[in-house]
Amino acid sequence: MGRVVLKFGGTSVGTIEKIKKTADQAIREFEKGNQVIVVVSAMGKSTDRLVDMALEISEHPSKREMDMLLSTGEQITISLLSMAIHEKNYEAVSYTGWQAGITTEPVASNARILDIDTEMIQAALDKGQIVIVAGFQGVSGEGEITTLGRGGSDTTAVALAAALEADKCSICTDVVGVFTTDPRYVKNARKLSQVTYDEMLELANLGAGVLHPRAVEYAKNYRIPLEVRASHEIEVGTMIEEEMTVENTKVVRGIAFEDKITRVTIHWDKKRKHARIKSFYNARRSQY
Ligand code: ADP
Ligand code: ASP
Ligand code: MG
Numbered sequence: 178m179g180r181v182v183l184k185f186g187g188t189s190v191g192t193i194e195k196i197k198k199t200a201d202q203a204i205r206e207f208e209k210g211n212q213v214i215v216v217v218s219a220m221g222k223s224t225d226r227l228v229d230m231a232l233e234i235s236e237h238p239s240k241r242e243m244d245m246l247l248s249t250g251e252q253i254t255i256s257l258l259s260m261a262i263h264e265k266n267y268e269a270v271s272y273t274g275w276q277a278g279i280t281t282e283p284v285a286s287n288a289r290i291l292d293i294d295t296e297m298i299q300a301a302l303d304k305g306q307i308v309i310v311a312g313f314q315g316v317s318g319e320g321e322i323t324t325l326g327r328g329g330s331d332t333t334a335v336a337l338a339a340a341l342e343a344d345k346c347s348i349c350t351d352v353v354g355v356f357t358t359d360p361r362y363v364k365n366a367r368k369l370s371q372v373t374y375d376e377m378l379e380l381a382n383l384g385a386g387v388l389h390p391r392a393v394e395y396a397k398n399y400r401i402p403l404e405v406r407a408s409h410e411i412e413v414g415t416m417i418e419e420e421m422t423v424e425n426t427k428v429v430r431g432i433a434f435e436d437k438i439t440r441v442t443i444h445w446d447k448k449r450k451h452a453r454i455k456s457f458y459n460a461r462r463s464q465y
Contacts, residue, residue: 180302180343181206184216184312184334188351189408190254191221198409200261202349203307207267212302214341216312216334217258219250224327240285244314244324248274251311251330259309269307272297274314274322279333281315281323288323289391290315290332293340310337331392339399346401348388349408354415355380355387358432369415369430376430377403377417383433393417 183206185199199217206213218224227246231238255271262269278294301308312330317323325332331348338346355377356366372380374397381390387405396403396417406414442455 179209179211179345180214180341181211182214182216182334182338182341182343182346184330184346184348185218185408186330186348186350187218187221187224189349190217190258193257195409196220196254196257197261199258200265202409203258203262203269203309204265204267207307213307214298214302214337214343215258215307215309216330216337217251217254217309218312218330219247220254223250223253241321244285244322247324248311248314248322251313255309255311262307262309267307268305269309270301271309271311272301273311274333275316277308277310277337279315279336281317281325283317283319283321284323285321286324287326288315288317290325290336291318293336295337295340298337298341325391326389328386328389329391331389332395335392335395335399335401335403338401339395343401345404346396347404347406347414348392349406350387351408352387352405353407353410353412355385355405355417356431359385359387370413371416371418372430374417374419380431380433385431385433388417 183203190196190199203213203215224247227250231243231246252273255273259269259271277298278296279290280292280294281288281290298308310333312333313325315323315325334348335346352360354368355372356368358366360366374393377388378390378393378397381388381393395401400419403417404414405417406412443452444455446453
């Protein structure tokens with residue numbers, strides 16, 4: 178029997194219809210004879226909406242309360258997905274980060290996972306249940322709810338795959354794989370069939386938002402075969418692993434960029450003999 182971790186991002190669970198489709202995917206993996214752990218994000222753009230609500234109340238909301246607030250988004254998805262699986266007459270159970278045994282650093286809004294106690298998940302898997310875990314969250318040693326940084330559900334998935342010694346971790350998203358650059362901006366970007374951990378780490382760290390950088394770090398450190406593929410389409414995605422069999426001769430594998438950054442150009446004003454801001458470009462990067 179195999180063991181797989183599937184992760185579905187916000188767009189992939191953005192509507193009830195998509196949650197039902199996600200339930201079908203989980204059941205399909207289960208029917209192949211696998212133990213299945215599903216990690217999900219908050220529905221659609223709901224995390225952004227939660228951030229906006231907090232900012233309507235306070236310009237500088239307490240970080241602890243932000244974690245408390247943002248962790249609720251994923252909790253909605255796990256319960257709905259579990260219900261959708263029950264409706265199809267399969268057993269499923271949903272767990273928040275702390276129920277899933279995910280302990281993190283005591284750092285609000287960008288905590289690292291320190292340890293995962295898999296006992297509860299293991300017991301549910303042994304009972305034949307599909308286990309659904311809220312991404313992007315954990316609990317600190319002091320019992321505080323923490324979040325792992327925006328996009329952190331990828332990290333939850335890979336960390337669980339490592340702790341549970343899963344055979345594979347599939348990141349199911351709104352693109353069919355990792356491309357040479359962001360296909361949303363560059364229409365003729367090419368899908369890569371394979372990428373090494375180091376190449377992916379570099380792309381992710383430089384802003385290729387398709388994977389959370391810490392997720393790639395985990396995958397590399399624990400040698401987890403990581404797949405990026407489309408959520409609700411049957412198309413082979415991109416494998417991120419150590420060994421490369423094809424396309425391994427290229428020096429440049431892809432181009433990453435960030436779009437929400439501020440560029441300030443300063444020049445020296447000879448007449449007045451002091452520095453002046455020449456141009457100020459783009460919106461300030463969001464804090465959350
Ligand atoms: P999810 O909600 O599933 O976590 P994300 O929005 O975090 O999805 O990541 C998927 C997005 O990453 C794609 O829609 C795409 O615009 C963007 N992206 C950036 N760089 C790349 C790349 N090199 N290859 C594929 N997608 C990329
Ligand atoms: N819901 C969180 C976010 O929007 C985490 C995630 O989607 O991975 O950033
Ligand atoms: Mg993401």
